[in-house]
Amino acid sequence: MNDYDVATAAFARAVLGDRESLVDVALVVGASAASHGISLVEAIETMADLSPGREPPYVAVRSVVEAWTGSAPSPAADADCHDPLTALTSVPHLRTRLDDVYRQAGHRGWEPAVSHVLVVVELGRRGAHALEDDLWGLEVGHALAVAFPAHETVARLAPDRFTAFTHADDADAVGLAVLARLLREGLAGEPEPRVWVERLPVDADAVTWLLSRLTE
Incomplete structure (x- = not known):
């Protein structure tokens, strides 16, 4: 089990119970997703799957985005012409x-x-x-x-x-x-x-x- 899997498992526990640690856990989810080459869209979808009603708390989503954008490597000359944050084309x-x-x-x-x-x-x-x-x-x-x-x-x-x-x-x-x-x-x-x-x-x-x- 890699650190991303550990982080998402911790998020599943936090979103259902220990809300005080939710932001910290979400930051780890975002950073570990970026380090493993997992797209931001996929990370947020995973959070949604683990959240009641598929609605992850806004503070958690925001933390994942902040951590992912701060940890993801810069795209090489925008090779695929996609925005790495939203996955939308340019x-x-x-x-x-x-x-x-x-x-x-x-x-x-x-x-x-x-x-x-x-x-x-x-x-x-x-x-x-x-x-x-x-x-x-x-x-x-x-x-x-x-x-x-x-x-x-x-x-x-x-x-x-x-x-x-x-x-x-x-x-x-x-x-x-x-x-x-x-x-x-x-x-x-x-x-x-x-x-x-x-x-x-x-x-x-x-x-x-x-x-x-x-x-x-």
């Missing part, structure tokens, strides 16, 4: 995906403006600090990935704005209803986020303008 990576789709469409005779969309989620308010925004980002990213699981690219456009680049057929009434339910569950107690479907431009050159507007 805007440059999203732009690359868009460029790929437009290039393929040009060769194969279909129109990205018809086949694909961006489903955008904008939070109802900004957090008091960046860490709070990142925690909400985890919830929104998870909701988008679950609601649109087929070939989606989920990216963070701004501190309070997120998107899933997905097939237009998936962004129907059913997909949007699933997204709305997941957002209500994940952001319980927060103002309702704004959700809309952004159509892609016919001209590939207009993608730059679109992303500039969405990332303002």
Whole structure:
């Protein structure tokens, strides 16, 4: 049993009983997860699995995030184009995906403006600090990935704005209803986020303008 397993076992005991040690245990969970190459998302999911109702206390989640970010090695040139904290893709990576789709469409005779969309989620308010925004980002990213699981690219456009680049057929009434339910569950107690479907431009050159507007 490694130190991460020991820490998560201690968290399971603390969350059900000794709440006074919860923050200290959560700090060890975050630091040991980072040292073993375990993603922050996976560490928080483990905490949720060990918590009553899958709702780990906010102070524990915050401590795990602080310890993980303080212990995780710096990513090498952002090789996978993912934010190591939220696991969301970067805007440059999203732009690359868009460029790929437009290039393929040009060769194969279909129109990205018809086949694909961006489903955008904008939070109802900004957090008091960046860490709070990142925690909400985890919830929104998870909701988008679950609601649109087929070939989606989920990216963070701004501190309070997120998107899933997905097939237009998936962004129907059913997909949007699933997204709305997941957002209500994940952001319980927060103002309702704004959700809309952004159509892609016919001209590939207009993608730059679109992303500039969405990332303002």
